[in-house]
Amino acid sequence: MFKKVLITMACLSAGTATYANPVIRGTVASKCSVYTTTQGVYGNPSPDVLSTAAADGGVQPIVRFDVAIGDYYYGKITYPTAFTSSPSLTSSAVAWTGDVDVSQVTVPAMSAYTNDVVTYDNTYQYDLTEAGSTWFKVSSEATYGVNQAFPAGSYVATVVAECIAK
Numbered sequence: 001m002f003k004k005v006l007i008t009m010a011c012l013s014a015g016t017a018t019y020a021n022p023v024i025r026g027t028v029a030s031k032c033s034v035y036t037t038t039q040g041v042y043g044n045p046s047p048d049v050l051s052t053a054a055a056d057g058g059v060q061p062i063v064r065f066d067v068a069i070g071d072y073y074y075g076k077i078t079y080p081t082a083f084t085s086s087p088s089l090t091s092s093a094v095a096w097t098g099d100v101d102v103s104q105v106t107v108p109a110m111s112a113y114t115n116d117v118v119t120y121d122n123t124y125q126y127d128l129t130e131a132g133s134t135w136f137k138v139s140s141e142a143t144y145g146v147n148q149a150f151p152a153g154s155y156v157a158t159v160v161a162e163c164i165a166k
Contacts, residue, residue, distance in 0.1 A: 031069045032073040049141065062135050068131060075162075076124070077123070103135045
């Protein structure tokens, strides 16, 4: 009797084996978004300067970071150090300066971002510890050569703003 059971089990297991490899997929949507709320404009207060300062006739660009869950992202903002398009410049001696500041917050604790910023080169990195929205204003100034006027034409420079997961 025992032999018959063993033989039956062996026959059943000797059949063609089948198996499956199910695939598991998922999509991650960022819980941090970046929006441009104000486009920047360069003013031209003197022949050799382009500036986003209101006193110079410019408009500072403003970017908004919306964070759904705090303490999972860094906000990284880089002000320009080159034109993405411009008239032909006879000299490559354009001196760039800029700054990034918190201009508005939805949660009072976000005002600490101003003091907790990490800066390097032309980049400002903020630890987005709170859920909510934060607006950052960016200033940019380009000075051309020494007593050298910018040629007439259209000048474009780009601010880079991004959310980076920790």
